[in-house]
Amino acid sequence: MTYETIRMETDPRGVAQVVLNRPDKHNAMDAQMIAELTDAARQLAEDNMVRVVVLRGEGKTFCAGGDLGWMRSQAEQDRAGKIAEARKLADMLGLWNALPKPVIGRIHGAAFGGGLGLLAICDVAVAERSTRFALTETRLGLIPATIGPFVMRKLGEGYGRQVFLNSKPFDADFLWRAGAVAKVCAAEQLDETVEAEVNALLQCAPSAVADAKALCLSLKDMSAADAYEASIDALANRWETAEAQDGIRAFFAKEAPAWRETN
Structure with missing residues (x-):
């Protein structure tokens, strides 16, 4: 598959960088990005040269959630079509969650909705301190359902109930207290903090x-x-x-x- 919404490259150490690459759309996920992330997960799982995966976003935002055009197209589908689209997202997150390689999330700018789903499948998430987070679905009359199993397991029920219902924004320190983010740092320290996590994993079998x-x-x-x-x-x-x-x-x-x- 030729990628248009993501980039993927692996360095000589076996560190794969998977970059969400729709900066003009704040890396919002659409059907094509979901398909490309699905394909990337399958490739990474089978590539014996890959030892660590870093998941990151191009531009100012890690991931703004679901693309508005994609969400509008879902609204126009019948029930079977809505279920099929939801299943594609769930299956993609499931493949990433079970990836037999450690996944480090480099989180910056904002992670809303599906962006929280991507954070939740990371084994280690490192967040810039000023990053904004929110599950805004209930403001649209929806619920954070497809990402729910991954986000709820990551946050735990106590923290999850605080953010699933009210669409209120929260910060990186909230996720750190919940254990969903491993490290919170200043913007200028983000790359070196991620690299420290990469290096620790490269010492292991x-x-x-x-x-x-x-x-x-x-x-x-x-x-x-x-x-x-x-x-x-x-x-x-x-x-x-x-x-x-x-x-x-x-x-x-x-x-x-x-x-x-x-x-």
């Missing part, structure tokens, strides 16, 4: 990171008994990997394992 993420995603829906068994099995499986064996060997030999990024 790629497949171990993927397995750790999969474990995080699976444990939250398990009973305590099932979680115990799943974690035991996951650790036993990890011990048997060549990656773990190399990591342990290198530790005792006081060497860097082959997968570690060294400066």
